[in-house]
Amino acid sequence: MYSFIIPLYNRPDEIDELLYSLTKQNFSKPFEVVVVEDGSENNATKVVSSYNDRLNIQYFLTENQGAGMARNYGMSHAEGDYFIVLDSDVLVPANYLKQVHKALKENYTDAFGGPDAAHSSFTPLQKAINFSMTSVLTTGGIRGKKKAVGKFQPRSFNLGISKKAFETTRGFSAMKIGEDIDLSFRLWNNGFETQLIEKAFVYHKRRNTIDSFFTQTFKFGQARPVLNKKYPGTAKLTYWFPSLFIVGFLLASVLFVMGKWELITFYYLYFMILFMTSLVVNKNVTVAFLSIITTLVQMGGYGFGFLKSMFFKK
Template sequence: MFFSIIIPLYNRPQEIDELLNTLVNQTYLQFEVLVIEDGSTNDAKSIVDSYADQLDIKYFFKENAGQGFARNFGFERARGDYFVIFDSDCLIPADYLETVKNYLYEHHLDAYGGPDAAHESFTAIQKAISYAMTSPFTTGGIRGNKKHVGQFHPRSFNMGVSRQAWEKVGGFILTRLGEDIEYSIRIQENGFKIGLIPEAKVYHKRRTSFAQFYKQLHFFGRARINIYKHFPKELKLIHFFPAFATLGMIGTLAMNIIYPPLAYILDFLVIMYFMLIFFHSWSVNKSLKVAFLSIISSFIQLTAYGLGFMQDFVKRVIFATN
């Protein structure tokens, strides 16, 4: 089994250096790497070239069109039986390809995804953000959890697609705003088998500040409505949870002014919720600092996603504008 690892890149030379350094240590060696520079002004060609004697690696530069179409560019030039997609801000465990290869031999999948986790080298903020994106009390653990709700949809930070699926379905038709979910739904609708490989984790750095995290999650909330516009049946009740939570917190603040006696009950529930997050994060990360920051990151995860979701729900669903 031969893998083609495809990495879209935009103005992140340091990230690709760290990612490629982890690929050098893979225990399974039947793979190539394609780095697609998507119109960057700060390119990484010299960094990629420095790995030429350690990896079967190719560097391409194209005009900026977004990450989905950069991946398509890589698909068209790949030689592998499977195309493996990573975001540039990931670190890959040494046994990743070995794990995927062994799993696919035993349980055939035409497309797969894997979970993400926080690496020990991550900052406290990065670990808190990772917690907020994987916790059962925020995302419901649906991003790479064995007990995910409904059909599992691989996410493009850690995703694989067979050559056969690509040849029939084609590549991404969206370049951003939920492009990975749309693609996996289309793969499934064409009769291909999709699943989670629980042990095929990557260490996903995501964002390095809460401001960047807010912007990213607001975008994710809007992306869910974009998926709905293509596939209405894919909008589930669980996707409304951040919006409901956001409205609940806004209502709680308002109630403190309008009717304080009722606000005491609501305040207690909000405090208990975030205390639950604090103690759960503490048990997971073994760090009081990360546990405290997890309260902030979880608040941002819920409200940023919720506000982005409500913004485009009102605009594109209620008022039916583009």
């Protein structure tokens, strides 16, 4: 049986939308939902209880310990033999479980990840953030692109892991950011295989403000050098790209003010290609324009977070 594991922190409205989407699963076999309220002040007790007659659901209230530990708590109390971890800010398409089940029957692995997409109901900014986080033109290009990756590293917003693999690895570490990548490395070190299931996508809302998106990507950047140090040999030159990109952009801007426009031309062409690609994908001029801003925020957040963790962390 599949068990959905959902950590929750002060987001009753989000879990309502997610649980409703799970009631629409086009899947004939039973599954359960395990919601772990991670020390929330504004908990979702009433929301979750309203689904008791529509879903096989368990609901736990714990002290605040972080998303990774909340996921572990949920998996340790789940009844299924295969766990599917979701963030509370996703919506699940009706055929999600059917696609997961089909893929695992054809090619079983003890862990998998799925891509994310933007739902039609999302705001222009949410769609732009999704574009920046998934496009081949940005650092998000490997997310959900099977041909672009070697060994796929599942992300915790849409991640599956068998009970056997969970018990062997003990699940997520206490890391606050990058804990899903850390889990991938430990899965591989213990002989477990991972895969991307391309058709098992979720609609991921992500952040809804520029400030919160910058903070999120900054933390992602900070986590990477920590992971590189924890797992020697996993570092890649491509991890430096956002830092080099944003430093180059700042330098190009200064040179442009000084009358030297050659370097800024490269960025102008890049942003034009980015704009046109987003326009084709999203069919919305506002989203296409915002995609330029969100990509700058993504590169800046990750790039500066990476540099701070590399050179200035005490």
